[in-house]
Amino acid sequence: MATQTPTPVSTAADAVEPAAGRLPRWAPWACFAGAAAVAAGLELLGDFNIALFVVYAVVLGTLALYLASRVTEGRRKATDRLVTAVVTSAFGIAMVPLVALVWEVVGRGIVRFDGEFFGSSLVGIIGEGGGAYHAIFGTLIITALTTLISVPIGLMTAIYLVEYARGRLKRAITFFVDVMTGIPSIVAGLFAYALFVLFFGPGVRLGIMGAVALSVLMIPVVVRSAEEVLKLVPNELREAAYALGVPKWRTIVKVVIPTAIAGLGTGVTLAIARVVGETAPLLVTVGITNATNFDPFDGRMATLPVYAYYQLTQPGVPPEYAIDRAWTAALLLIMLVMGLNVVARLISRFFAPKTGR
16 A cells, blocks of 8 residues: 655744844944945035934945845844844934033033032122032022922822722822823922912012922822832732731831832932922022022022023123033033932942842
8 A cells, every 4th residue: 555645734933934144243333334434425425414424324324234134144134133223223313412412511511610619609700700509509408398398298199099099089199190290390380489479479589489399390200109119019018917917007117118118219319300400490489699598488599400591591791601600500410410310229229128048
């Protein structure tokens, strides 16, 4: 009896492209280097534009790499290289304005980054000299008051939403927190100004007004970050405490908060960094002064964002000295925000609960 050879059944593996060649490691660099040379040639035909040069180089390099990979390695690997090149190029393009900003601010701000800038105010200064001593302390005082107002309210709201709230009330609070997260900063300043005008009359300017305005911006950030961190605490820890007869409030204080302390600290620090550079609310509520004022409940206070704004928009004659002070204030603000972000990273790293033995 003749035996029939069984027909092989096709599988998904048979649909995979056969093995193909592989581009050398230097091929992507060569593609983009050639594309850069072509882009430079195109730009040299007219007026050289650095932005168009970068765009041409990225587009031509990505296209060349895709075609070379398609011919040598096949469709799947070529598609992978195409997506990788697009993502990498997008990251590089996104970094360009950031690097340019830092370069410009550091280059211009370092001119007045000296002892006089940190040790003197603008009282009696016309033209050269002077500093931002009064604005630095004003920023620190108002930011400290903002933190003192916002952190307890934000943390307790987040605890209530995660541990206690249910139903419509929870949805309503969450909705209003989301709305507050997106309000323009000038609206927060107008709210604080209108609130204090009811008690002190028109034209009032106080440091505490700026703290209240910034609190309107900071509270929803604290609430959202703390809420997400508290949700990450395993329910098993809560249930274990309840099984031992521990009251709910004590479970929150002794179990939930210590477990989430690293995330809470990180969220609070990032919220402070979010508001420390706000200008519009402080323009409306605090105003500007050239003198040093350490009392947030008595008169105007200078802050670094408003200081930089007025030095740039009202520089006086000659203008270059005030503009130098504005750039240095901007550099100091960037360093302050960067320092707060570093602190947030350190808190997250060193205060996170240890899960290993």
